[in-house]
Amino acid sequence: MTGAATPLGTGLDANERGLWAFQQLVPHRGVSNVATAIEVSGPARWWPVRRALELVVARHPALRRSFPAVNGVPVRREHRPDEVDVEVEVHQAEPGELAADLRRFAARPFELGEPPLVRAGLFIPGPDQHVICVVAHHIVTDAASLDTVLTDLRRAYLALSGGHEPPIAAPVPSRARSGQDESAVRYWRERLAGFDATGMRLEESAASPEEPAFSGAELDRVLTVPADMLAGLRRRCRATDSAILLAAFYLVLHEHGAAPDAVVGVMMDTRPEDAGDVGHHDVGYHVATVPLRVSLNGRAGFADLVARVSGEIVTGRENGAMPFELLATARPDRSEPAWWRGALVRHCYNFRPERTSDEPLGDGSRFRDVHTGLSRFDLELVVQPVAGTLRVGLQYATEIHDAAFAERFLDRFKLALDQAVADPGLALADFDLRTARDRHVVTVANRTAVPWPAPPTVLDMIVKAARDRPDAVAITQDGRATTYGRLMSAAATVRDAVLSHGRADHPLVAVAAPRGAGTAAAAIGVWAAGGCYVPLDPGHPPRRLLQQLDEAGCALVVGGDDIPPRCLDGRIRVPLPDPATAAGTGPDRFEYGPAPADPAYVIFTSGSTGRPKGVRLTHRNLANVVRHFTAELGLDASVAMTWLTTFAFDISTLELCLPLAVGGRVVVAPDESAARPAELLDLIVRERVSVIQATPTTWRLVAEHGTGRLTGRTILCGGEPLPSRLAGRLLATGARVFNVYGPTETTIWSTTTEITDPDARITIGRPIANTTVDIVDQRGRPRPVGLAGELCIGGAGVASGYHGRPDLTAERFGNGARLGRHYRTGDRARWLPDGTIELLGRADRQVKIRAHRIELGEVEAALETHPDVTTAAAIVVGDSAADTRITAFVVADRAGLETELWNHVSEVLPGYAVPSGITVLDALPTTANGKVDYRALAARPAGPPARGDHRNGAEATDETEAALIALWRSVLGRPDLGRDANFFLSGGHSLLAARLAQIASDTFGTPLTMGAVFRAPTPAAFATLVRKEAGR
Structure with a gap:
């Protein structure tokens, strides 16, 4: 509402109040400046520019306004022409620096209390060329007004440059302001009720800095859309070009991660339609950034979206345009550091009518757009028809997005427009916004085919190494050495024992033992018998071991005396062999081996229902990953690699098989050495270890002590996300550092990259040999580069499925035209423009804690087996990877159960999955749809749970x-x-x-x-x- 006039000034209207408040938030940045320029041929003339500007300021009252604060309250003052001293600066500009000079001039802030809020600059890059740049604050002008100012300036300048006094046009009266501000505020607050502004953050956006500089840039394109097809789209949708292009903007934002409940700030001209020619030349801020809320339904057609957008535009106009700035300052959202940017509108759309006149100022002169290098919004799409084409400018906050993102965004905007024109009824979910560049990046990354030479299986490789050098050391442990000959002889005893109990096809034989030469011999012996070993950790709770043995159907268990007796009920124990007492002639007894397609091992991972699931891997799967890392790391018989990981963890298989396959040496690390970095480093140095594999949790401890002791060695780091700071610390040790990634279901590691730059973005690299990767949406369609989806892995590493679980196998494994047989990882990832993959976290409730894969559903299921627990919920807490832990909440029939419940689940779950805290609640919080509200649990005040x-x-x-x-x-x-x-x-x-x-x-x-x-x-x-x- 327009305030009453007072001797001190007039109250501000809604537009002005919003812009004035915004300026107070960023007083030292010209974020609300607008600018344009004209390039003129011929020598520069300063005086005509200044006189022309004086005449323009005299004609338009808005340019003579100031907005001082009186007793803290902003007022509007309108000054007489003789009270205003116009400013025209002269700059000698180098041709190569002209754009930067104009940007700096345009970005310099105004003091709102000092008129005029417009200035001009005369830039002279050469003797026969000059540029006149006009800059004004948005509070006194808008884009259309600036065109009017420039037109008036052009006419006056041409006359004055020719020695003529220009005709002085009559002043343009200011239009009366609307008095509906309060009702508009009411309407928009109701319309935006319940809107979650965080849903408009795009996937590729950086977090807003705490004190943003509002730095920005602009990318311009000219898009050619066939006029007849665009006209057909207008007729089909019964909509304006502006509404059609805005609908395409909503679609592309949604493709880039914006929620289906979307708000875009739309620049609307608030001049009344009956304003006439004079009214349309009324200079001032006659636009408002109206927050239009639109719901996107993937099943609806594009024409339906255009209809919804058109309706919102009409409704927005009918209910009074309400400036975003006022709403933003009236309703701050402190969850966003730069809350005035993200409280309501992060992205803006501005459709500008085609210029009615592009007359030059003289021969060879033309208009020139000037960008301030600043941006209030994350993205602002500016569209203007120009001679049958569309000029599209994407202004973006450089603190949020980079130039490469802007290029991709406009490429996809053009694709969306092309597909909408071709088929207006196309469902939103069926738009394919992958560019030719996107397709090329993925195709090149997946060119991984490598024909491996014989022998075909890891067992064949180990047998060959043993035959070539039977007296070479295969394994060292606690100062004892086991040769290849003795290792294979010990393996033969296991083979014979397995065969003595029957010759079933590929029997599953449990190997329950700690790391060591006997365990290695047991695994090799099971393979030699045509069997498939099942690695178990005898230190796990007996109930869990029984679950795994029952699930696998193991009749034989190879192990020592530390196997819990109850696990042997109804089963036959095969003693763990002792290679130290074996004869050294073993390799000659291995004449036949398994086929590549035969199962090699079944390894158990966490199951969301509490039932563990066994992943069945083949010899072909294992051979491929061993061959790849042999080649990538350049390994030969001189390699020595630590066997650091528990035998029941899948990456342990690589630590055992990789060195043995090339005739190298396995160095068995003592138990607990992962938590004793000094002892581990002593072992690495003493045993001349060349390759070490560990999780980031372990490397975090080792890096503190590793300076100078890891130089020249090779590090494999995987199982958890690798923090960039840790990557830098590992590189500082002088080692080669590889970040590796892969789920158990695709055989240990499926992607890899060597880290060479500690400051570069950490990725999981590219697919290994004979492996392909796809990143897909919920419908299984490939995602464009930079956009998140589910990571799917195909190729030689894909397991044959879950043992005895055809239902689960069908759910997680699939066949497709692009990947063939593949595994859906449940991990969110995205392709980067260089063809590497960035991991973004889980899409489900599976977590990794210190490299152990845990289904939180399994933790909940274990808690719910207690007779007094009616329901349970588990979440992950912790400020860093090293501090990550599980905490649980239960609803129980009685209080004081915390210790009892902890003991209960400790008998079922491995130690790493046991909650570090258990809290008894009267009820679990729920969401509006009745599901457990895990966010509410995570937001509970920090502190230890009740303890009894x-x-x-x-x-x-x-x-x-x-x-x-x-x-x-x-x-x-x-x-x-x-x-x-x-x-x-x-x-x-x-x-x-x-x-x-x-x-x-x-x-x-x-x-x-x-x-x-x-x-x-x-x-x-x-x-x-x-x-x-x-x-x-």
Whole structure:
């Protein structure tokens, strides 16, 4: 509403208030400036420019306004022409610097309290050329007004340059302002109720900086759309060109990640339609950025979208144009650092009518657009018809997007327009916005075919290496060496034992043992018998081992005395062989091996229902990944690689097979060495290890001690996202660093990249040999470069499926024209323009904690097996990868269950999957559709959960307990803990448990492992274990 006039000034209208408020937020940036220019042939003339500008300012009252604050309240003052001193600056410009000079001139801010809010610059790049640039603040002008100013300036300049006094046009009266501001505010607030502005952040956008500079850039294109086809689209949609192009903008934004409930700020001219010629030349800010809310339904046709957009435009006009700036400042969204940018409108659309006159100022002169180098919006699409074409400019915030993104966006806008013109009824979900460049990038990245030479399986490779050098060392462990001959002889005893129990096709044989030469011989022996081994960790809870044995249907279990007796009920134990006592003639006894298509091993991963799932991998799968890394790393018989990972974890297979396949050496790392970096590095140096594979969690510990001790070695880092800071620390050690990625279902690793630049974006690289990758949407259609989708992997590494689970196999594995047989990973990723892949996280509720893949549904299922639990929810918390842990919430029939529940799930889940905190609630929060609201759980106030009897702060009974209580308190940062404090329910996790075990070992001089903390998680229980170990 226009304020009443006072001696001090007049109150501001809605447009002015919004722009004035915005200027206060960024007073030192000309974010609200608008500029244009004309290039003129001939010598520069300063005086005619200045006099022409004086006449223009005198004619248009808006250019003589100022907006000072009086007692903190902004007012509008209109000054007489003789009170305004116009400014024309002269700049000698180098031709190559002209654009930058104009941009700096246009971006310089105005002081709103000092008139005039317009200035001109005369730029002289040469003796026979000059450029006149006009800059004004948006509060007194808009694009159409600036054209009027430039037209008036042109006429006056031509007359004055010719020595004539220009005809002084009559002043243009200011149009009366609308008084419907408050009703407009009401309407738009109701229309935007419930809108989530965060849904308009695009996938490729960077986070808004806390103090944005509003830096911007512009990309211009001329698009040619056949006039007859565009006219046909207008007739079909019964809509204007502006509405059609706006609909295409909504579509392309949605393709780039904007939510289907979308808001775009649309520039609307607020001049009344009956304003007449004089009214249309009324200079001022006669536009408003109207936030139009449109719902996109993928099944609807493009013409339907145009109809919805047209309706919103009409409704928006009928209810009064409300400037975005005022709404933004009236309703801040502090969740966005630069909230005034993202509170309501992140993206803007501006359709400008074709210029009625593009007359030059003189022969060889022309208009020139000037960009301020600033941007209020993430994206602003400016469209203007020009001589039968469309001139399209994309202005973008350079803090949010880069030039390559802008190029791709406009390419896809043109594709969307072409497809809409060709078929107006095309469903939104059926638009294909992949450019020719997108297709080329993916095609080149997937050119991975490599014909491997014989022998065809890893077993064949190991047998060949053993025959070539039977006396060479194959495995070293604790100072003991096992030759290839003895390894193969020990393997033969397992082969014979398996065959003695029947010759079933590809029997599944469990190997439940820690890493070592005997375990390696067992795996090789099972293969030699035509069998498929199932690696199990005897340290896992007996109930979980039983689940896996039952799921696999194993009748034979190869292992030592540490297999829980209950796991052997109804099964036959085959003793773990001891290569030290085996004869050295083993290689000659291996005459026949498995075929490439035969199963090699079944390895269990977490299952969302609580039932573990066994992934069945073939010899062809394994041979391909071994061959690839042999070639990429340039390995030969001189290689020595650590066997660091537990045998039941799939990457352990590479640590065992990669060196043996080339006749190299496996160096078995002691248990817990991953958590003891100094000991691990000593082993690496002592054993001359050349290749080390570990997770980022392990490398984070090792990097602190690795300077100078990893130089010249090769590092494989995978199983979790690699933070860029860690990549830099690893490179600083002097090692070659490879980031590797792959799910168990596609055989260990499927993509790889060597990290060479610590400051470059971390990617998972490109597909390995004979592997193809696709990134698809929910319908399985390939996504354009830069846009997120589900990562699918095809090729030689794809497993044959889940053992005994045809339903699950059908759900996760598929066949398609592009990839053939493939696996849907559930990971979100995107192609980058260079053909590498960036991993973006999970699409489901599967998580990785310290490289262990965990289905949160399995954790919930385990909790719900307790008779007093009615429902459970598990989430991941933690500020960093090293601090990531699971915490659970349950609804139970009685209180005080935390410790009991922890003990209960510890019998079912491996230690890394046991929640570090369990909280009993009266009810789980739910979303509007009745589902568990995991966001609400994650937003609960930080702090430890309720603890029951484990927190009671009971005093120590002896010095051992006192020392352990102090240790618990130190490691967990919890001064309130007592002798019954459960380590994990008090905020601990496996990495902290490893640290605690190491400190306890040093304190008491007794070897204690991380597993001891799981078995005895309270100071009182751990003290009993310490006394027992000390008494041995």
